[in-house]
Amino acid sequence: MPYQFTVSPDFSPDHLSGWYIFNTWLQKQLGEAVHLEMYDCFQTQKAVIESNGIDLIYANPFDAAMLVRKKGFRPLARPVGVSDEAIIAVNAESLIYDVADLSSGIKIAVTDDPDIRLMGMIMLEAGDLNLNNTIIISCDAYILVAKQLLKGNADVGVFLAEAYDGLSNIVKSKLRVIVRSEISVIHHGLMIGPKLAHRKMDILELLVGMKNNDKGQDVLKSLGFRAWDKVEDEEMEFMIDLMDALSV
Amino acid sequence: MRDFKPEDVIGDYKEALLALYGGLSRLVLYTDIEIPYPDGKLIVSTTDKNGIITHVNKAFVEMSGYTEDELIGSPHSILRHPDMPSVAFKDLWDTVNKGEYWQGIVKNLRKDGGYYWVKATVIPNIRNNEVVSYTSVRRKPSRTKVEDAKRLYATLK
Known part of the structure; x- marks a missing residue:
């Protein structure tokens, strides 16, 4: 065996x-x-x-x-x-420039990657956002998180930084990073x-x-x-x- | 732990004599200058069972204004701000000494007299069923939570 x-x-x-x-x-x-x-x-x-x-x-x-x-x-x-780092990103045309600009009821696109989801929610917590006052859109892959942002279905997306950095330049040009974690451990x-x-x-x-x-x-x-x-x-x-x- | 020195402080300051755990006291100089908590960072430190700092990360050094050498070996109360009620820290120690985690909004004092707000989580580090140390992780708090804490702490002083 x-x-x-x-x-x-x-x-x-x-x-x-x-x-x-x-x-x-x-x-x-x-x-x-x-x-x-x-x-x-x-x-x-x-x-x-x-x-x-x-x-x-x-x-x-x-x-x-x-x-x-x-x-x-x-x-x-x-x-x-x-190391695992997370990114919170929005559609490039979004009026959101800071986590503090977000309000309850927003739609968050995430994958089921548990540590990145946790890190993303911690960064959103600074805007009084949590699982009880937001709508989670679960995606099977980070490219689908990007797609939710591009289509305007989600207000913010949570990415593994490495996955975000690996998106094509065309996709990245239509998105904007509002927070990138610097945890390193x-x-x-x-x-x-x-x-x-x-x-x-x-x-x-x-x-x-x-x-x-x-x-x-x-x-x-x-x-x-x-x-x-x-x-x-x-x-x-x-x-x-x-x-x-x-x-x- | 050293008293504050005026030459380390930036801006107009006030003085306070803090009564710390273990009968210690410390003269601190503090200003009204808030340093915003940086987005995306975590401040991490470990203390021994007596609250003496044994490990700090880079974000801790940057936000506190102290060097790593100044922090290692100092009590964690080196960050104690006079606006923080002592009852909050009593609650912290009572909680972690029971082997449970503590969470709260804390106003920390920098070496230059400025301050920064954090959401702190302190957990006991358990090895072989015994608490051997404590890890404290601080993250960015929401302004709503900070305003709530300000109001609460003003009533507890």
């Missing part, structure tokens, strides 16, 4: 093939069978985690607390220089579950060493990463504490 690997469903579509390349590389290096299963929504993935069906995960920070505290996962590594990371824990040091060594050889660098490039950095247990605990503080 192969070990089960999954990736947070908010992965960039540009890097879908990169995760399969990474998994092939990992199996070869590790000498273990690892099956990569990509889920298209957080709820489905969460149900599999709950039933102990995952051994390795590139996890959204929002899920880190559950993985560590309920499922016995431990952190392995994070991509160097990559919230990030995705690879985490390892109890069944695979005995290979933790081997996997960590492989990950950290990827940047030192041509093949490893090619795999990193396919993921859009420069290198992996080790994440200490306490560093992960700190991020979980931070997410806890933001969630209340």
